Amino acid sequence: MTQLRAHAPGRVNLIGDHTDYVGGLALPVAIDLGTTITGSASTGVIELQSEQLGSRMHLDVPVNQQIGTIEPSWSRYIAAVAREMDCREGFTGTISSTLPLGAGLSSSASLELATALALGFDGSTLELARLGQRCELAAVGVPCGLLDQLSSAFGREGHALLIDFATTSIEPIELPGDIEIVIIHSGVERTLAGSAYGERRTACERATALLGPLADCDPNALDRIEDPVIRRRARHVITECQRVRDAVAALRSNTIETFGRLMVESHASLRDDFEVSTPVVDALVEQLIAIDGVHGARVTGAGFGGCVVALTRPGAIHDPTSFTGRGWKVRASGPASVELITD
Ligand code: GLA
Secondary structure, eight states, X not given: OEEEEEEEEEEEEEEOOSOGGGTOEEEEEEEEEEEEEEEEXXXXXXXXXXXXXXXXXXXXXXXXXXXXXXXXXXXXXXXXXXXXXXXXXEEEEEEEEOSOTTSSSOHHHHHHHHHXXXXXXXXXXXXXXXXXXXXXXXXXXXXXXXXXXXXXXXXXXXXXXXXXXXXXXXXXXXXXXXOEEEEEEOSOOOOTTTTTHHHHHHHHHHHHHHHSOGGXXXXXXXXXXXXXXXXXXXXXXXHHHHHHHHHHHHHHTTOHHHHHHHHXXXXXXXXXXXXXXXXXXXXXXXXXXXXXXXXXXXXXXXXSSSEEEEEESTTSSXXXXXXXXXXXXXXXXXXXXXXXXXX
16 A cells, blocks of 8 residues: 655754744754654545554544643644645645653644645645644743754755745855764743743734844934833844854854854843743753863754753764753754655
């Protein structure tokens, strides 16, 4: 029988967080951890077994239930994709994921994209990313930007992606061969829906209304914002976008120490101005940057716990699991894709 296998990578953001939803810049990498859905088309029903969670979902299509009431809760992402695609045919199979869930590595975006490909999505790569973004809102009410979905949809082996969210342009930037990307789970679980993500986004939108697009804003203009909290949030976005530009210049000139320093500055900005770090995450970053051969480290993704990413000399961190029990060395990987498999 002909089956198909859809795979979508997670992502780690090297620098440029909380910039996507206000037209800023980011430099993520699609990684070799992701979600894989294997199975075949069926009639009028989607049935998927999650290997990681050990639970099964069953959903009649077309979907006409309220997404927020569907159980198990992970299947809301599937239901949102099926409804968004107006799926009528159905699918039976299994989901397996090598990503830690809710850890800032885009497990939900990779599930959305793998589901869409398994259900026969046939639009453009950009449309695939936008579909995933709409489903995130529909499934769990998170008004996310496009960072996660674009990273998964446009991943390139050996490259980071310079994304300009003002124009949705994506430029692959080659990574040097003599570095390792190491991810350490802080042990602090996070969920975007339960966090202050939406509040941060609103603050940035208020700052944009006052100053215009933050990515191109002169930091001196920050004096025009009276509210000290909004001012700090805007300062993060303005300085973070500049750090992304500087980080890309550092990659191009192979000055990886500069790249590392920018990562550490980015972490400080997310901690102090954007206030999305936690003491445990801060301590982990400090511990990592004290290691010989670690160029830089920072919280990655939305924050509020989750993972820290470090850029290191090869071998500088021998065992990524030695810090908290959960850690990975990852490689920059290719994009979400689907293939037919015959057995
Ligand atoms: C989450 C969101 C993204 C982005 C990051 C922070 O991963 O899904 O859109 O806002 O947080 O950079």
